[in-house]
Amino acid sequence: MSSFQSISGQSLGSLDQLKAAASRDPKGAARETAKQFEALFMQEVMKSMRASTLSSGMLDNNATQLGTEMLDTQFAGKLSGLPGGLSDAITRQLQRQMGVPDLSPESVRKASQTTLAQALPALATKGIPNHVQSFIQKHDAAARAASAASGIPASFMVAQAAHESGWGKREITGTDGSKSYNVFGIKATPGWTGKTVDVQTTEVINGQAHKVTARFRAYGSYDEAFKDYARMISSNERYAKVVAHAQNGNAAGFARGLQQAGYATDPAYAEKLAKTIQTTQRVQSTLA
Template sequence: MSNSFQSISGQSLGSVDSLNNLKAQASRDPKASIRETARQFESLFMQEVMKSMRASTLSSGMLENNATQLGTEMLDTQFAGKMSGLPGGLSDAIQRQLQRQMGIQDLTPEKVQKASQTTLAQALPALATKGIPNHVQSFIQQHDAAARSASAATGIPASFMVAQAAHESGWGKREITAADGSKSYNVFGIKATPGWTGKTVDVVTTEVINGQAHKVTAKFRAYGSYDEAFKDYARLITSNERYAKVVAQAQSGSATGFARGLQQAGYATDPAYAEKLAKTIQTTQRVQSTLA
């Protein structure tokens, strides 16, 4: 079960007061209890979606504090409530599924809650990945294990690393290859510095110098596998003082801080690098939320 679903299922419907309310409602109107359960889950899901979107949005940081964050969270909760229970929405789909699964024989609140959780868990993957191309989902799934291994060693969220690999390689479509067409497995675009003793490949790439794009030939590192590439990236990002603030931002869970930090540290010359990477992180997190 995905982490995002666990965070949803542990909220309102899991409270004693809410369960007691559903019990009372079920005794009076079983069908109404199904509608209310479905509406609550849709509202919680919408809150998670809005929270994820805000976490991946670039913000200036100006005038932001605990009070403004609390106000934003309260506003998001109100918006989620307003958007829930509308005709044709997610709650309608949950309600129909519950009625099909349960019929009219067992409409106790406990049964309603359990069936609701199962229904929502089945619905989340399709909702979270709606509109995301198959090759994007495949790239994230392919590198998920290597990223999680590197995350355990660095504290950098796996989603941040997969997203950076995706951005650098164009979701695998612009992966660096040697002159003979063989793979370098270098999905992070890491150049071969003078201290690098491994294999290299020469690649014509675009660098932005003084605001102008220039084609240059550069040496890039080559690996034996994607797992090696993620491990080398982890070593590079954590051992170089230049990226110390980047790692700290990543370990705090700030996608915006991570993306900005990489750009400021000179990881890439594209002036829009941080904005692009932040959007890619958001897409990656949506897909990873559906992975077991």
């Protein structure tokens, strides 16, 4: 009993440090505290093992005992924090207590699919077309992961992807029919070093629609497309006001900001996008 009291007493200091560091890096603080607790636990396990081992006593003294304890401390430190170990379980428990969400891609995907499976029957009764349901189901997890990293609402990103791709019916493909996964219509700027596809598109120039061939970015998956979109929007000063509107939940301001920043040449782009956002938000309200 005294051993576990010792562990608890020592871990209280770590818990105090965790609370102090939570505002800066809650997930990192939880991992570090969990690792310390596991190390203390491992020390007690090794101490119990040595106590149950027969010893001749001939060479035992204070110096050898101190050396053994130091060696056990080193072993405990090396054995702590390994993947799948006790610290992983402690970290998850601490994060739940602190209200820190598990934003790993697999966790986000599972939570999203579970929520959608529960909500899709309700969507059908609200007049949401099947192709809209399918598009949201396909991209919801990627949008939520990108939202967690950028602060842009997932519904805004899904809406823009839907508007740019016609709810997935007009996705950008290569001349050989290969998928680009570029549901946002992001063009390949001079600094882009990834794959590209050349596509004929319509641009409005001086009020007139013209067919032009443009080079667009190509990705390996939809997850990559959503991550790149969120990174581009949130890291470019040109879209600073757009991100501010998004983080405030201002759909109309977000749509106008994109048009004013030159994201698209269609003069009715903001109006069309705002309507698509309203549709996705109707769906999101059902998912909530």
